[in-house]
Amino acid sequence: MRPRDLDRASAIDKALTEYSIDSRNLPGISRPEERHALVEQIIESLRRVEFARRLGESDISPRRGDPADAMFDPLRAAILRMRQGETDEAYWLVYLFIYFGRHPVGGWSYVRRIYGALGARPWWTWAEVAVNPAQFCEWMLDHQADIRDGARSGFGNHRKYESLRKVGDGVESYVRWVAPPRAHDELFAAARERHNGDPRAAFGYLYKSLLRVDRFGRVATFDYLCMVGKLGFSQIEPDTPHLGGATGPLRGARLLVGADMSPSQLDQILLDLGAKLGVGMQVIEDSLCNWQKSPNRFRPFRG
């Protein structure tokens, strides 16, 4: 662990111990091995979350926004667009970033080829897709072979069961969700207003509706909304870890708190725990998922 994290680690360790004495027993970390492994996972998760926040404030080369350039990066492209006031394009790029993820070998090649329309013009910008999603759908079906490039392309780890065949349907469904000519920021602003500007309530409301979008299950929905919040596109933040329908994080939560609890009970307990630790629900969700894979020994998440 890095020296600068040591203080934070000992504070979290202490808070965990206090919580398990004062508030609720945490059988999964009664031994120091387990507790230390969890603390390290929490530190790692904090680092990942803070990386996205910092990225939103850092200098970014314009080449990151150009799908014709090998340096293209959908997340950085989203930030650039937002800075230029192109909010719909920014949200669309976050969606694409989540939908495809980064392949360990192929990197962003899927997003790059699709967003950049395989070098043709115009690119598949939000303006193009929103007006005619059916045309995008057709283009996707026609160009699957050109987009694919063996081992040098593919979906990211979290999206490994997706396929190019389904992308058209997914995108069509997402376009219906945004419902142009309504803009993304109108949708998010309405969600916030509906809940008096409460970032958590707005998140919960958006989560429920986005979950109905095709090919956007629990993980994609949660990650997309978290990213929108972290980049500051909209003032929202996860209200709970949303363990309903989860696999890894739910297993982790049951290991930590107790096997006989339902996802919604665990959501509430973890909300309380997160407040005591001073960490957000994405950190809780992410760290429990990684911890659960190896509860008694810290293993960094790679992928």
Next chain:
DNA sequence: CAATCTCGTGAGTAAAGAAA
């Protein structure tokens, strides 16, 4: 010695079934 097939694994989404 390949090339191909066949599981098993891992971590998602969707839908059906069960419970509250």
Next chain:
DNA sequence: TTTCTTTACTCACGAGATTG
């Protein structure tokens, strides 16, 4: 009706087994 659990399905990948 909503929530939770279970089951099925998807896709890439690697290890072994099978085939040519």
